[in-house]
Amino acid sequence: MLNTFRFAFICITLLxxxxxxxxxxxxxxxKSTFLERAQTKSQAGLTVTAVVLSxxxxxxxxxxxxxxxxxxxxxxxxxxxxxxxYMFMPxxxxxxxxxxxxxxxxxxxxxGGSANKKMDAVFDENAIxxxxxLPGHRRKGFVYxxxxxxxxxVNVTLYEVENTENFFFYFEVPGVTPDNEHVDFSSLYTxxxxxxxxxxxxxxxxxxxxxxxxxxxxxxxxxxPINIIFVGKPSDITSATIKRRWDIAEVERKKFSMDxxxxxxxxxxxxxxxxxxxxxxxxQDFSLQKxxxxxxxxxxxxxxxxxxxxxIRYKGMTVWAGAVSRDIGxxxxxxxxxxxxxxxxPDIDETRDYIVEDMVLSGNVYELGFVKGIPPATEDDxxxxxxxxxWWSDGKRAVLFFTDEPVQxxxxxxxxxEEAEY
Amino acid sequence: MSTMxxxxxxxxxxxxxxxxxxxxxxxxxxxxxxxxxxxGAPPAKxxxxxxxxxxxxxxxxxxxxxxxxxxxGITVTAAVxxxxxxxxxxxxxxxxxxxxxxxxxxxxxxxxPVTLVYVAMDPEYYPPNEAAYTNHGFANPxxxxxxxxxxxxxxxxxxxxxGEISGFFFAEWDPGxxxxxxxxxxxxxxxxxxxxxxxxxxxxxxxxxxWDNIYKExxxxxxxxxxxxxxxxxxxPCCATRKDGTxxxxxxxxxxxxxxxxxxxxxxxxxxxxxxxxxxSSGWRAFKAYFTGKRYxxxxxxxxFVFKRPQDIGLQKARSxxxxxxxxxxxxxxxxxxxxxxxxxxxxxxxxxYMTFRTPWLSAHAIDPDLDEARTYLEQDLLFxxxxxxxxxxxxxxxxxxxxxxxxxxxxxWWTDGYRTVFLFGDDLTSLNEVEIFEWExxxxxxxxxxxYLKGAEAARRxxxxxxxxxxxxxxxxx
Numbered sequence: 001m002l003n004t005f006r007f008a009f010i011c012i013t014l015l016x017x018x019x020x021x022x023x024x025x026x027x028x029x030x031k032s033t034f035l036e037r038a039q040t041k042s043q044a045g046l047t048v049t050a051v052v053l054s055x056x057x058x059x060x061x062x063x064x065x066x067x068x069x070x071x072x073x074x075x076x077x078x079x080x081x082x083x084x085x086y087m088f089m090p091x092x093x094x095x096x097x098x099x100x101x102x103x104x105x106x107x108x109x110x111x112g113g114s115a116n117k118k119m120d121a122v123f124d125e126n127a128i129x130x131x132x133x134l135p136g137h138r139r140k141g142f143v144y145x146x147x148x149x150x151x152x153x154v155n156v157t158l159y160e161v162e163n164t165e166n167f168f169f170y171f172e173v174p175g176v177t178p179d180n181e182h183v184d185f186s187s188l189y190t191x192x193x194x195x196x197x198x199x200x201x202x203x204x205x206x207x208x209x210x211x212x213x214x215x216x217x218x219x220x221x222x223x224x225p226i227n228i229i230f231v232g233k234p235s236d237i238t239s240a241t242i243k244r245r246w247d248i249a250e251v252e253r254k255k256f257s258m259d260x261x262x263x264x265x266x267x268x269x270x271x272x273x274x275x276x277x278x279x280x281x282x283x284q285d286f287s288l289q290k291x292x293x294x295x296x297x298x299x300x301x302x303x304x305x306x307x308x309x310x311x312i313r314y315k316g317m318t319v320w321a322g323a324v325s326r327d328i329g330x331x332x333x334x335x336x337x338x339x340x341x342x343x344x345x346p347d348i349d350e351t352r353d354y355i356v357e358d359m360v361l362s363g364n365v366y367e368l369g370f371v372k373g374i375p376p377a378t379e380d381d382x383x384x385x386x387x388x389x390x391w392w393s394d395g396k397r398a399v400l401f402f403t404d405e406p407v408q409x410x411x412x413x414x415x416x417x418e419e420a421e422y
Numbered sequence: 423m424s425t426m427x428x429x430x431x432x433x434x435x436x437x438x439x440x441x442x443x444x445x446x447x448x449x450x451x452x453x454x455x456x457x458x459x460x461x462g463a464p465p466a467k468x469x470x471x472x473x474x475x476x477x478x479x480x481x482x483x484x485x486x487x488x489x490x491x492x493x494x495g496i497t498v499t500a501a502v503x504x505x506x507x508x509x510x511x512x513x514x515x516x517x518x519x520x521x522x523x524x525x526x527x528x529x530x531x532x533x534x535p536v537t538l539v540y541v542a543m544d545p546e547y548y549p550p551n552e553a554a555y556t557n558h559g560f561a562n563p564x565x566x567x568x569x570x571x572x573x574x575x576x577x578x579x580x581x582x583x584x585g586e587i588s589g590f591f592f593a594e595w596d597p598g599x600x601x602x603x604x605x606x607x608x609x610x611x612x613x614x615x616x617x618x619x620x621x622x623x624x625x626x627x628x629x630x631x632x633w634d635n636i637y638k639e640x641x642x643x644x645x646x647x648x649x650x651x652x653x654x655x656x657x658x659p660c661c662a663t664r665k666d667g668t669x670x671x672x673x674x675x676x677x678x679x680x681x682x683x684x685x686x687x688x689x690x691x692x693x694x695x696x697x698x699x700x701x702x703s704s705g706w707r708a709f710k711a712y713f714t715g716k717r718y719x720x721x722x723x724x725x726x727f728v729f730k731r732p733q734d735i736g737l738q739k740a741r742s743x744x745x746x747x748x749x750x751x752x753x754x755x756x757x758x759x760x761x762x763x764x765x766x767x768x769x770x771x772x773x774x775x776y777m778t779f780r781t782p783w784l785s786a787h788a789i790d791p792d793l794d795e796a797r798t799y800l801e802q803d804l805l806f807x808x809x810x811x812x813x814x815x816x817x818x819x820x821x822x823x824x825x826x827x828x829x830x831x832x833x834x835x836w837w838t839d840g841y842r843t844v845f846l847f848g849d850d851l852t853s854l855n856e857v858e859i860f861e862w863e864x865x866x867x868x869x870x871x872x873x874x875y876l877k878g879a880e881a882a883r884r885x886x887x888x889x890x891x892x893x894x895x896x897x898x899x900x901x
Contacts, residue, residue, distance in 0.1 A: 085868075085875050091802035095693070096741050099799075101790045102773035130798050131866040132875075159805075161879040164854050292546060301552070328552035345551040353579065354549070357541035409539075410612045 024115040026063040026122055034061075034075065037174075041167045045082030048167045049140075051075040052152045054174040062122060064107040071103050072147040072173075074154055076128050077140035084160045085132040090143045092157035092166075098144040100127040149271045150176040150248040151238075170242050176271050179251045180286045188285075189311045196313050203231075203314045204417060207371050207399065210310060210321050214277040216386060223277055223386040225374045225393055227352045228322040230307065231314050232402030240362035240402055241288055246305070249274040249287035272302075277323060277386075279308045285320075290358075300342070302327050303351060317401075325391075326351040346382060348391045356398045360412060367401035369415030472564035474513040474571055482507045484525070491615045495532035499588075501525040502600045502619040512557075512572070519556040521548055522595040523575075524602050527588040530581040536608035537580050540591070543605050548592035550576035597720045598626055598696040601687075618687055624720060627699040628735045636734075637756045644758040651679075651759045652816055652862055655844060658755075660819040662726040662768060664831070671726050671831045673819050673838060675797050676767045678752070679759050680809075680847030688809025688847060689737050695719045697736035712775055712785035721747075724786070726831075728753045728766060739803075747772050747787075748796060759846075770836075771796040778832070786832060791824070793838045794865070801843055805857060811848035814860025815841040841865035858883075 034057045040049045052074050055067040066073065074093070080086050090097045100123040108116045128141030154169040172178075197203045207229060214223035230237050252273040274287040284306035291302035307322040326345040345351055359365055376395035377383045384390050396418050475481040488501035502524050505517035516523060530536050540547050548556075554572035558565045577589030593602060604615040620626070645651045655677050662671040678685050698704040700722040711718035719740045725732030733751035740747040750769035757764040772787035790796060804810050819840045822828050827835035844860060859880055864873040 084879070085872055089802050089805075091799070091806060095803070097799075098746075099771055099773065099790050099792065099795045101792055101795070102746065102771065105773040105788065124792075130802075132864075132868065132872045134868055134871055159854060161857075161859060161876060162855060162883070326549065326552065328549075328555040329558070343555060345549055347549065347551055347573075350549045350551070354541060357539050358545070361539075361541055409607060410610050414609070 024063055024109070024112070024118050024122075027060045029061060029126070032057060032061055037171075038075070038077075039169050039171070041169070043167070044163070044165050045080070046086060046158055046165055046167075047079040047081065048156050048158075049075075049077040050154050050156060050167075050169045050171075052148075052154060052171040052173050053142075056175065061126070062107075064119070066103065066107070066144075067147055069103075069106045070147045071098055071106070072145050072152070073126075073142040074145050074152075075140070075142055076156060077138070078128075078133055078156070078158065079138045080133040080135055082160075083135050084162075085134050086158040086160050086165070087132045088128065088130060088139070089157040089159050090128075090130065090145075093143060093155050094145040096146055098146075100124045100144065103144045148245075148247075149173065150178065150250075151242050153239075153242045153245070168239070168243070170239050176248065177251045178248045178286075179273060180284075181251065183285050185285070185309060188282075188309055193311045194313055195311050198315060200415065203312070203319075204369075204371060206312045206314075207319075207397075208373060210373060211279055212374050214279050214306075214323055214386070215281075217276075217278050217281075219278070219281050221386055222383070224323045224325055225348060225383075225391065225397075226279065226321045226323050227348060227374060227393065227397050228305070228324050228355060229371075229397055229399040230320040230322060230402065231399060232317050233404070234318055236364060236402040236404045237320065239404065240359055240364040241305075243362045243364070244290075244358050246288040246290045247271050249289055252276075274304055274306065277306050279321065279323075282308070284323075285309050300327060300329050303354065305355065324348075324351050324355050326354070342387075342389075344385075344389050344391065346379075346390045346392060348393050349396075352393075352398055356400065359400055359402075360409065363406045363408070364402050364404065365400050365412060366403045366405070366407045367399075367413045367415060369399045370396045370418040371399055372418060373397050472513060472567040472571070475511050478503075478511040478525075478575065482510050484511075487619065488525070489617055489619075491617070493613050493615065494611065495530070496536060496606050496613055496615075497527075497529040497531070498604050498606070498615040499525075499527040500602060500604060500615075500617045500619075502602070502621050504622040506623060512575075513568075514557045516553070516557075517595050520595045521553050521556065522593050522600060523553075523590040524593050524600065525588070526577050526591050526604060527586070528581050528604070528606065529586045530583055532608070532611075533583050534608050534611075535580055535582050536606050536611070538577070538591075539605040539607050540579065543591065543603060544593040546594045548594075550592065553592040596695070597621075598624055598698075599686075599690055601690045603691075616687070616691075618690055624698055625701070626720075627697045627723075627733070630699055631734050633754075636731075636754055641756045642758050643756060644761065646760060648860065651764075651844075652860070654757055655764075655842070656816045656818045658766060658818060659728075661828075662728050663730075665727050665730060667727070667730050669831065670828065672768045672770065673793055673828065673836060674728065674766050674768050674842065675793060675819065675838065676750075676769060676800060676843040676845065677816075678765045678767060678845045678847060680762050680811075680845075681849060682763060684809055684847045684849050685765070686735075688804060688807040691809070692739075692803050692807045694737045694739045697738060698722050700724070709785065712777075723749060723751065726751060726768070729755075733768075734765075746774070748799060749787075750800070762846075769796050769800050771799065789830075789834055789836065791827060791834065791836045793836045794841075797838075797841075797843055804845055805854055808851040808853065809847050810845050810857055811852050812846040812858040812860060814844050814862050815865045816844055816862060818842055839865055 034051050034053055038049050038051045040047060052072060058066045058073050076088065078088055101120060104120045104123040107119060126142050128143060129139055133139050150173060152171045152173055154171060156167040158165045195206055197206050210226060213225050215221050247270040250271045250273050270291055274289060276283040285308050288305040289302045303324065303326045305322055305324045307320045310319045310321050312319040325348060327342045328345050329343050360368065372395055374393050374395045374397065377392040379392050382390035382392045479485055482503065484503040484507045485501050488499050490497060490499040503511060505515060508516045508523060528538065550572040551569060554569040557568055575590050577591050578587045581587050598621065600619045600621050602617050606613040645654060658674065660670065661673055663669050698720045704722040707718055708721045711721060717740050723736040734754050735752045736749065738747050738749040748771050750767050752765045752767045755764045755766050770793060771790040773790045774788045775785050776788055778786040817840055819838055819842065821840035822837040824837055827837045829835055859876045861877045861880055863869065864876065
């Protein structure tokens with residue numbers, strides 16, 4: 001108890017004096033190492049370099065903890081070697097981007113007149129100017145965006161009267177440990193185990209051999225259905241999910257009480273750890289989630305996607321088996337996590353259709369089909385998963401084919417496999 | 423510290439279990455609301471009965487506000503019930519849970535099946551089970567009835583050829599005006615049906631304006647050429663004034679030209695919200711929002727004066743809290759351009775709020791003094807709205823700098839390069855690279871080079887016949 005009092009005393013004292021002794025120090029940009037993670041792309045005579053700052057880097061450069069206020073600076077460097085002026089449009093990168101003075105205001109010291117002035121200047125001078133970039137010119141600086149934890153999609157849109165150029169970047173932001181860090185994809189299957197297929201019919205045949213559902217750790221039991229299949233290069237699949245603002249899941253920590261705090265807090269925790277389901281005798285190879293974008297919503301309302309790499313290769317592309325479900329709230333029951341358990345939407349086809357639409361709208365899906373493979377069930381006679389929650393389905397799985405070329409919705413090909421909604 | 427942690431946990435457990443103990447203990451009186459216990463009849467005391475409206479369209483007159491659009495054999499009808507109406511339809515205040523049901527009817531007279539793309543209509547839509555779950559009580563015997571009712575009332579996704587579907591789509595709640603873009607997808611076809619509904623329930627600032635009597639018809643000056651318009655806008659006063667027309671308050675840093683519906687629709691599509699007039703209730707909510715930092719999307723705006731009257735319309739786009747939003751005010755001018763209305767506007771970015779005695783709700787917003795930043799934001803936002811057909815800049819404000827700023831009546835500094843943006847709105851959607859440029863002046867550094875380039879580009883487009891005239895391809899498509 002003594003410790004607690006001492007801690008409180010120090011806090012109060014610090015608070016009282018913090019205003020008077022406000023100093024504001026930043027590290028010069030050149031000293032920071034963030035540019036080592038830069039990605040550069042060139043097209044149409046334009047060269048764009050981008051980096052998303054981690055929490056620590058932005059604290060180093062700006063001297064204040066920007067992530068605490070939900071701000072994530074993105075470094076943009078644009079070189080115009082085209083023959084017309086181009087203008088950068090940050091609103092396509094983040095429709096709610098912050099202005100330099102706004103970020104500064106959030107971090108102002110209570111009584112820090114001169115320090116605050118200095119802070120205003122730092123945020124202003126480091127911001128990229130949003131004006132036309134003449135041919136042969138270059139503009140660089142930060143855009144202050146809303147924080148995305150774990151992974152971030154950065155879209156740099158450059159406009160001129162006749163033409164718009166888009167540069168897409170996908171960043172892993174340091175600071176969040178993804179739960180699949182330990183997965184060694186190259187050792188999951190031996191060469192003999194790989195099933196190589198070249199035609200659509202062969203693929204359909206191969207997909208019918210996939211397990212219906214997830215299992216317990218020992219391979220027994222029948223849990224959630226495998227109701228979505230992704231075909232494509234891993235980078236194209238992740239790009240599409242990041243573009244549609246799916247978040248990764250953090251590695252599950254053993255410090256239980258800390259997590260419990262997060263459970264009960266009302267803050268949106270976008271990279272909340274996801275529980276393990278098992279297929280092929282192993283935990284999911286990757287976990288993705290999308291929580292409701294509204295203040296006060298928590299991990300309790302999110303859609304989750306767990307996927308496993310299958311041994312199937314279609315025209316050299318990887319094939320992933322996924323289980324999707326939508327958490328619609330939490331219920332108090334005595335289960336694995338003490339009394340907190342997720343309630344899922346039992347109409348699991350609704351969730352499947354949601355993810356199909358979401359992925360299709362990424363503009364990276366060129367083909368879509370449906371295959372059988374799950375024992376059908378109805379509302380009156382549902383299946384139950386391993387947590388005892390009911391679900392029902394028409395028994396069909398969606399198969400999505402990904403590419404890195406942009407695909408318009410009405411250009412997408414629908415495979416004449418199973419009769420389905422699309 | 424471990425004792426603290428344990429105490430915290432204990433508290434959380436208590437907080438969670440308390441409502442559990444209170445709820446879920448009352449008796450249950452049957453699985454279905456029977457005929458006699460229809461809407462309006464109070465349920466028997468101590469009984470738990472879920473009695474929503476059995477037939478919303480008959481019981482609740484929200485369909486009087488429905489609208490219908492037809493395109494290529496697809497007919498879409500939509501209507502949005504108010505929060506009060508929803509309470510009668512569903513038995514719950516869904517608005518309080520962030521859910522806004524939208525009634526949708528689709529008839530498919532084409533030869534192929536079509537599908538509604540829910541995610542494109544609202545990326546955060548609620549499936550019926552989730553919308554129902556937000557109203558479940560703990561261990562409440564009526565939960566099952568609630569879920570069943572929400573499912574019965576919800577719309578389907580697929581419309582077979584010659585078929586028709588109808589029901590509610592559970593969208594995210596929006597205050598004041600609900601915009602819904604019904605996306606219909608089929609083989610080689612993709613349609614958008616855009617609807618805007620003023621949802622009854624809150625008063626909006628523009629509803630108090632007596633539009634017909636702002637100006638007499640002979641007060642309007644109509645301009646037919648761009649040059650006349652430019653001169654009229656450039657010579658317009660720089661700033662808002664006191665009520666009596668004196669002084670210099672906030673900068674008037676943009677103009678919009680076009681049909682009021684097209685203008686407001688463009689803002690709504692980009693997520694701008696309408697504004698409540700200042701009254702006791704809105705003032706109290708703004709006061710509360712200041713202390714809790716919660717979002718209040720239609721929070722009232724103080725009046726500032728042009729033409730000796732307060733703004734006709736206020737629009738705002740809130741970010742995570744009430745402290746941060748972009749807001750703008752519009753005044754109708756006694757000016758017309760080719761018969762279209764012309765408005766003068768003032769836009770600024772709120773970066774935080776502070777306490778003051780200058781407003782009735784005791785808090786005011788600190789604006790970003792770099793006013794051109796907000797102007798740039800508005801330009802980018804509107805260019806992506808699809809509503810802007812043409813834009814450019816005129817001068818008209820004395821340029822100022824951080825060292826020698828202007829001051830508004832709230833004693834806040836602001837500075838600008840002195841330019842104001844002019845937006846011309848059209849009734850068709852215009853994509854980014856179809857937007858035309860007023861060949862007047864350009865703001866910012868290198869403005870000479872930029873305007874020269876823009877003039878060249880516009881001339882090239884005119885020569886190619888791309889501007890304002892339908893191309894040959896368009897004509898063949900219409901045939």
